[in-house]
Amino acid sequence: MDFTRRKLLKQSSLAAAAIAAPHLWLPTAREAWGATLKKGEPIKVGLLFSLTGQLAVPEEDSTLVMQYAIDEINKNGGIAGHPIQPVIVDAKSDFNVYSEKAKELIIREKVIALFGCYTSASRKAILPVVMSQNSLLYYPTCYEGAECTQNTICTGPLAxxxxxxxxxxxxxxxxxxxxxxxxxxxxxxxxxxxxxxxxxxxxxxxxxxxxxxxxxxxxxxxxxxxxxxxxxxxxxxxxxxxxxxxxxxxxxxxxxxxxxxxxxxxxxxxxxxxxxxxxxxxxxxxxPYFQSLENPTNQKFVENFLKSKYGKNGSTHYNMEETYLSAYVFKAGLEAAIKKTGNVEEITSRMIRDVSGGVRVEDDISPEGLIWIDGDNFNSWLKPKIGQCQADGSFKIVSESKEHVAPDPYSIYPNAGKCTAAGLVAPDGKSRKNVI
Missing domain, CATH: 3.40.50.2300 (Response regulator)
Incomplete structure (x- = not known):
């Protein structure tokens, strides 16, 4: 299938138009936007990756490592005593399916957050749904930037x-x-x-x-x-x-x-x-991550993941690790929201995002080492690395940043303005929300 730029834009437009379809439930003015937690019930999250099709090579591992991270968190008491319950769907490497399944997960399953997508095309297909429902997307891979939304947290590198x-x-x-x-x-x-x-x-x-x-x-x-x-x-x-x-x-x-x-x-x-x-x-x-990184946390992560029931594909890699980090960024954000409100039943998807700026995944949890979420654009501070593939398929690190690099979504578009927690602020001071 020829996925041209024009076709991708058309599919994104169709995804946006589908939100207003009369057969779908939409909130009234008196109903709260975004899913809410309920006391004594599991925390439902949606895993929206492709398990079949041309994108299954990286995305199946994202589904597997999210289940591994959720099991790990649940074994340690969950979040504020609540277990995480994943709702897993196959997006089938089809942008229309990403959009349809995002609606189902948010509206019917009432998940409090989505973890998903590998390509920017699939991310842009579901963002209109996420934003219209004031839900929350954790996007766990590299992307191009030039985007400023109030409903996305990214754990992969920008350009x-x-x-x-x-x-x-x-x-x-x-x-x-x-x-x-x-x-x-x-x-x-x-x-x-x-x-x-x-x-x-x-x-x-x-x-x-x-x-x-x-x-x-x-x-x-x-x-x-x-x-x-x-x-x-x-x-x-x-x-x-x-x-x-x-x-x-x-x-x-x-x-x-x-x-x-x-x-x-x-x-x-x-x-x-x-x-x-x-x-x-x-x-x-x-x-930011290679399986060959030599630190105690990564060595433990690689060993435990590969011997678990989720390690069937036999390796760890950057996209998988960034997905793993997103589970712990979510955990830290939800804990911060609960601490702020003091009441689990008041927590909404958007509330988690609003308190996630500055949350950290420390060296003892993050296989690549400390990362944290930027308080303005909600992307991650990371240490870039360059690896060369060896004869056995492992990567030798040939270059590594000594310092964390700040995420800059508009690095080559300085005239576009600055992405802030409230929206994209142009040089003239005017602000726009949800710029995609």
Whole structure:
């Protein structure tokens, strides 16, 4: 299926229009917005990831690790004595299904928060639903930014927390000429807008830019253009099953990793395991987390997760770990809301978000080390890292930020304004809410 930009925008518009459908329940003026907790009942949360289709490679692990984190929290007493109850659905790698299931989870199941999505296209498909119901979405992976909502908390890196370091690193170590390859939807295109600016600042040269349909496995024409352009490295924002096909065909076509490596924002341990380590070896990934991180918390996390019933796929990776962190960010936010109100039955979805600015996941819980939620834009303060895939499929850390990097959703759009807890504040002082 050809997921063009126009089609994605159309699907997002359809998702927004569907909210007003007459057969759906919508709150009256006298009813509270957002789900509420009830004393003595479990805390219901929705897990909205794809278990089938081209996005299942990373998203199945997100579902598994969320169940693992929920079990871990419940074994330690839950949250204020309440167990967490996950409601799991399969989004089937279909943007319309993401939207439909988001409505079901929020309106029918009355979950207090959603944890879900991998692509920005799926996130944008469900955000109109989340915002109209004043619900709460925990988005646990990297994304492009240029978004300021009052109903989202993000635990993955923004563009200024990965490609801003990766591009100059690759230029310095491999050369100035780069070819961009991405899946054809909003995240790769917006990410490449950021990357072009950082490439220019690093003195690099863009020699080609190609996008392929999401889910496509045919890279012959793109690889032909890469062969003709002779770049020093490839910058990839290809996702899901396509990412696996791209790396395989790169090697099968005779390209040499030592003279033209792929620098990716998406190809981690799980993708490498799916394609075979021989196809990933030598290539690069920028992410806050790698399975190979040497610290006691990560070693315990990896060991316990892989031997649990949820570790069936045999590895941990950045998207999985960021999902794991989102469970503990939710826990900290809900505990802060309960402390503030003193009454569990007064807690709403939006209330949790409003007190989550500044909540921390400490070194003894976070496998990547301390992270915290920004009080303005509700993205995460992280330490960016760059890893190179080894012959066994593990990643060797070749570069790491010494300090936490602040999330900046509008890093290349300074004239757009500043994302704050109350909305996007433009340079003229005017404010807008829910900018997506």
């Amino acid at each position: 200024n927390q990965h490609s801003k370091d990766l591009i100059p690193y690759m230029v310095k170590n491999f050369g100035k000429k780069v070819f961009f390859v991405g899946s054809n939807y909003v995240w790769p295109k917006e990410s490449n807008k950021n990357a072009k600016i950082w490439l220019q600042e690093a003195g690099g040269e863009l020699v080609g830019e190609e996008y392929i349909p999401l889910g496509s496995s045919e890279f012959g024409p793109v690889l032909g253009k890469i062969r003709d352009a002779k770049p020093n490295f490839i910058f990839s924002t290809v996702v899901g099953a396509s990412d696996i096909a791209f790396h395989k065909q790169f090697k099968q076509e005779g390209f040499k990793v030592d003279s033209m490596p792929i620098a990716s924002l998406t190809t981690g341990e799980i993708e490498t395991k799916a394609m075979g380590a021989e196809f990933g070896a030598g290539h690069f990934l920028s992410a």
